[in-house]
Amino acid sequence: MANGRCRMHGGNSPGAPAGKAHWNYRHGQRSKKAQENRREYRELMKFLEKLMAVAEDSL
Numbered sequence: 835m836a837n838g839r840c841r842m843h844g845g846n847s848p849g850a851p852a853g854k855a856h857w858n859y860r861h862g863q864r865s866k867k868a869q870e871n872r873r874e875y876r877e878l879m880k881f882l883e884k885l886m887a888v889a890e891d892s893l
Contacts, residue, residue: 850856853865862868
């Protein structure tokens with residue numbers, strides 16, 4: 835085809851839209867951003883637990 839895409843198979847299509855624009859979007863709890871936020875939260879909680887343990891040991 836003149837535009838570089840196969841008429842039958844799509845070829846270089848950009849894929850499905852992301853986020854709320856996707857037809858199967860439900861709530862966003864499993865989005866990349868939500869997963870990243872949960873990962874950062876877990877790392878922060880582990881750091882705070884270690885900090886509290888050090889503080890208890892110094893008393």
